Amino acid sequence: MPVPDPRLRSAMNLVLLACVPGLLVLFWLHGWGVLVNLLLCGAAALATEALLLRWRRLPVAVALGDGSAWVSAVLLTAALPAQAPWWLPVVAASVAIGLGKQAYGGVGRNSFNPAMVGYAFVLLSFPLQMHHWPGHTPGLLDSLHLSFAASEQIDAWASPTVLDVLRHNRSLTVDELFSSHTAFGHVGGRGGEWVNLAFLLGGLLLLQRKVFSWHAPVGLLGGLLLFSLLAWNGAGSDSNGSPLLHLFSGSTMLAAFFIATEPVSGCKRPLGRLLFGCGAGLLIYLIRTWGSFADGTAFAILLMNLAAPALDRLAQARERVRA
Template identity: 60%
Template sequence: MSAGETVERQQQAMKRVLLATVPGLLAMFWLYGWGVLINLLLAGTCALVLEAGVQRLRQRSANDLSGLVSATLLALALPPYCPWWLCVAAVASALLLGKHLYGGNQNPFNPAMLGYALMLVAFPQPMTHWPASHGMDLLAGLQQVFGLHGNAPDAWVQATALDTLRINKSLTIDELFAGNPSFGYVAGRGSEWVNLAFLAGGLFLLQQRVFSWHAPVGMLGSLFIISWLCWNGSGSDSHGSPLFHLLTGASMLGAFFIVTEPVSGPKSPRARLMFGAGAGLLTYLIRTWGGYPDGVAFAVLLMNLAVPALERLAAPKQPAVTS
């Protein structure tokens, strides 16, 4: 296969990934409002400009659209109505430090998650400002994003269900679901539908054979098992049911759009299964006992470090040679 055919094949795969994000994007727009689309426009524009500049410096004309995919995933992962500079800095960090620093196609870390994690460590306060359901109108949203000091609504942010559960010490799970606006039917309010929408997009990618089932099944399976083993019902010290963890936070986005990233992940099917399982386990541990409410980004980056070891473990053992 020629270089041109390889790039064209990669472009087709990335176009399918972008298409598969549409259900989740629409669900997030319904839940949070215009901030999601503002994030997407800022991130996409920044990615296209940076990719064009880097390709020109490297005297290359082909663009496999992976940078635009990383920017789209970042736009979906960042809090809606976050400051414009935060979105731009996240995309720049992802593409320059996470991708092009390593030549553009051999990065050891997932670029989108690297950009997200850097912003979370450097700017924790704006990274945890998630809006209440239905957000703001377009004008108020633009004023909030660009710091124009408009009339932002009172109490436009609220704690997420994961954050509320992590710091809860006294209320039972039933009381949280009955009285806290962050909780919906079985998980976070609205995030249940967002996760189901990303699940639909992920199943489309599986049907299109953009990636194999191993990493998503590994992540969702281990997240389900560990949350089931650690679940103690509705007591005040409960860490949430398996369904809660599957349908809250970035579970489905991580399972179908993050751990399946082809460059930084393992190549063999068995290693992909172990990679996904490790990401699911670490996600639960960080959510439950870590310092951050959702652990998908750090879980994936930690598993990126383990890829060489996973490949060795998954490699078939060579029979001993006897003389």
């Protein structure tokens, strides 16, 4: 009987372990809705993969046992609003596995990051539900009611993120926002700072265990830092935000260590990975500052997925010249 590739399964297990600190902080901040989303995303991802594998007459147990579907589910859980209606994580995970992964032939063949395909789909299709976050941490019963209620009730719980506030601010200085607005913490978004630190910790674990190389994370963080520094226009009311704010707000560390490092849809050569990360960092900053979405991680990664083959050819040509 075929068994999952032990190296792939080991790598996926390490990624899942590295996500635990970030998920725990999200649970601490947003409550039981995070767990509800995780269970819904996981169930939808596994069910979609099993159905499509059976339809393609491929061994179901092998693919489900490699852990890749769970990784996509966890990444979606970290990105989706904690009190989303139940069908939103189900749609996101189903699209991630169906269109982002199995449509290309399964694990190891996807041209785009599956989790970002699912996230971008629901972001474009259901913008109202995707931009609502709870203003406080509801209990278990309230979380279940918000997720499974027949009528839409999330409006009353909505709370803008630090990137939303910064994009629409025209009257207060950055210092005034930090001192008066509940979305702001010490250097970035309130709570988002701890989420980013937790995913940074998990990412460093993966680096130490050599699950991926340093090139893509350093490229993304370095690119975001450089471009936010060059475009930083101070702390006035028209400020785009400091480099430190951009590093510790939104999904920066999740993008750097868990999304940009996806080996199949990214670059294969070290220089290509570095350029991939740098380009993603630039696009994230451009979309955050002047685009239509507060955090452009999904679109930045998907655009760089398109550029990955060209970046690898460029890296290969560079290696030949140096040789």
